[in-house]
Amino acid sequence: MKSSVVILLTVLLFGCTSAPKGITPVEDFQLSRYLGTWYEIARQNHSFEKGLSQVSATYTLQEDGGVAVLNRGYSEEEQAWKEADGRAYFVESANIGHLKVSFFGPFYGAYVIFELDKQDYQYAMVSGPNRKFFWLLSRTPQMPKEVIDELLAKAAALGFPVDELIIVDQSKKTSM
Template structure:
């Protein structure tokens, strides 16, 4: 078979993935109809490492997930390795999703494209704001249907949760849509369906 014969199946597969993403994104509520540009540049080396998800807009890829972490490391080719982990209860190994991210030019390292599907970089990852010491981060994307609030500590003080909720509201997000993530036995978590895979994706 000639190499060009492979092109059509590959193109059809890409269209199928894109169509699924559009259908999924369309079904989700819009929590921010005017997502702002990132507030400040990101020093990538300081952003790397382990993050704990404090809260998020619920999405089908994380549906029912608690004990969620995201770990970023620099790859040899300059891209960013992504390892997302979702647990159902404390102490379990959890489901793991691995991907790659690349920084968009002229974004101050605050905008990345993420892929969990080989060469297809569909997911938008915008660091909308972060602490000066990189102890917290608020992440969104252009559609306003996704939001993540990340911290370096699994159970930060409640005051920080209040402050970050207020900051997300200032950025234009409907904070009533936030689903707070359980990170230990004392952290309240929203009731959620525990079915479905965990593969992070934002379009």
């Protein structure tokens, strides 16, 4: 019984950091180029982002080599900015775009960068531990439609339910 509890706790604490089957994290990843602010272009609908527009994520290097994460978005319903602070660490090595991220104490989830503009780091596609978690990120609040369409076609080919995605409204200019 005791070993079953240990196994269950191990799965709960560490089991959600794996990449989904068939999703390969980018290699030759350079964290220094990835740091900074990214804007959500598209995402799957989840309660923790429900109703948010103007969503961004800002990544900064921590002293321990990890990454501080600040997610923020505007809630039209509450007429207020919502923020979530987290931290992320590499799962394998620093040159593979596979991190584990936590916003809730010791509980980590997968952050798998599986598509990345290697030339300029201008866009990225990110998965969680399964295909129910997907984000299309950009360095700018808007992306050309043809680039979005091309990237979402790649995501669809990998089994992500792109027909269920929310296109994030980045057009408003709400003061921070």
